[in-house]
Amino acid sequence: MARYHWSGSWPVTEQDVCGAGAAGTATTDMARSANMCIGGGCCLLVLLLCLRSSGGQKKKENLLAEKVEQLMEWSSRRSVIRMNGDKFRRFVKAPPRNYSMLVMFTALQPQRQCSVCRQANEEYQVLANSWRYSSAFSNKLFFTVVDYDEGADVFQQLNMNSAPTFMHFPAKGKPKRADTFDLQRIGFAAEQLAKWIADRTDVHCVVFAMTSGQMWNHIRGPPYAHKNPQNGQVSYIHGSSQAQFVAESHIILLLNAAITMGMVLLNEAATSKGDVGKRRIICLVGLGLVVFFFSFLLSIFRSKYHGYPYSFLIK
Structure with missing residues (x-):
């Protein structure tokens, strides 16, 4: 049996109220479904963008690795x-x-x-x-x-x-x-x-000056040594100050290395805090290297620059 409730407008029945509730519930469900679809679509879109970005980044990394490897x-x-x-x-x-x-x-x-x-x-x-x-x-x-x-x-x-x-x-x-x-x-x-x-x-390139004359060899292309055709004697040091042999550069390089080693040993003997006897031996070895090989270097210089007045131990 239907009951009527009058409120100054069209009478509303219980069936109308129930129908309206059902319609509201249906509308809410549809809205919820729509929101879920939109949310799912957004998530899918974000996922696709992330995958695309990740793929692009991976491609850049691979390209960079190839370039560096080639260089x-x-x-x-x-x-x-x-x-x-x-x-x-x-x-x-x-x-x-x-x-x-x-x-x-x-x-x-x-x-x-x-x-x-x-x-x-x-x-x-x-x-x-x-x-x-x-x-x-x-x-x-x-x-x-x-x-x-x-x-x-x-x-x-x-x-x-x-x-x-x-x-x-x-x-x-x-x-x-x-x-x-x-x-x-x-x-x-x-x-x-x-x-x-x-x-x-911020990259430091240390350049060592060439004191052995290797650049001169590279430019002029001299012979490694000279053999006298008359007596067969081989000369490794050129007698003129305007020329040199390749072997001469190697000799000067070794002499400079020996002198440098002597200086390093002298410095080590003076600054280290080890046994006194060991330091004394290191000092004597370093001093011997400097004195002997510098004398040898000076004698070569005198043989090329005739008239040079100074010498030391070796003439």
């Missing part, structure tokens, strides 16, 4: 990596990159007649070799060269109209003004380049 392989063959336009754009300009690149832009072909380029290249080679064969060598810095005849498009891209030019390309960001070496003001000595690199990269 290390080239560095194992020669200290300075030669680059054309394509290699420059891929390994120097294009990301990803977690290493610094030092690039010498030059023109070494004979038809270019750039004597300064050849001189700068020799200093650059000394510096690159010092870095390549040092204990601090790593995959964070590479030495490269772009010759105009092999990468003219690179010169045009950088609006470069002079050579030689040294530029540093940092691992992150673009090169700044200080990343271009001031060749006109500082010069291109290997020591000056090393200081500039240390300032830009």
Whole structure:
């Protein structure tokens, strides 16, 4: 039996109330279902984005590993990596990159007649070799060269109209003004380049000056020794101050090494805190090395520079 409740409007029955409740419940369920669908869709979208980001990051890591591996392989063959336009754009300009690149832009072909380029290249080679064969060598810095005849498009891209030019390309960001070496003001000595690199990269390249004359041998190509055709006597020391043999460089190198070892032993004997008797022996050995081998070195100098008045022990 239906009951009517009058409230000044259309009478509402219990069936109407129940129907309205059922409709409200259905609407709530639909809303809940819709929210669940939206939430599930958002989660799926976030998951897809994460997977895509992870895949992109993995791809970058693989690409970077390939680039570093290739650069290390080239560095194992020669200290300075030669680059054309394509290699420059891929390994120097294009990301990803977690290493610094030092690039010498030059023109070494004979038809270019750039004597300064050849001189700068020799200093650059000394510096690159010092870095390549040092204990601090790593995959964070590479030495490269772009010759105009092999990468003219690179010169045009950088609006470069002079050579030689040294530029540093940092691992992150673009090169700044200080990343271009001031060749006109500082010069291109290997020591000056090393200081500039240390300032830009915090990588220290220690350059040892060649006191044995090996660079002269590299440029002039002298014989290893000379054999007298008349008596068969072999000379390892050239008699003139204007020339030398390759063996002479090796002899001077060994003499310098022996003198250096003597100085190290003298310093060790003076600064160590070990047994007094042991320190005395080390001091005598060091002193003997310095005195004997320096006398030998001075006698060689006298034999080449005739008229030199000074000698010590060995004449």
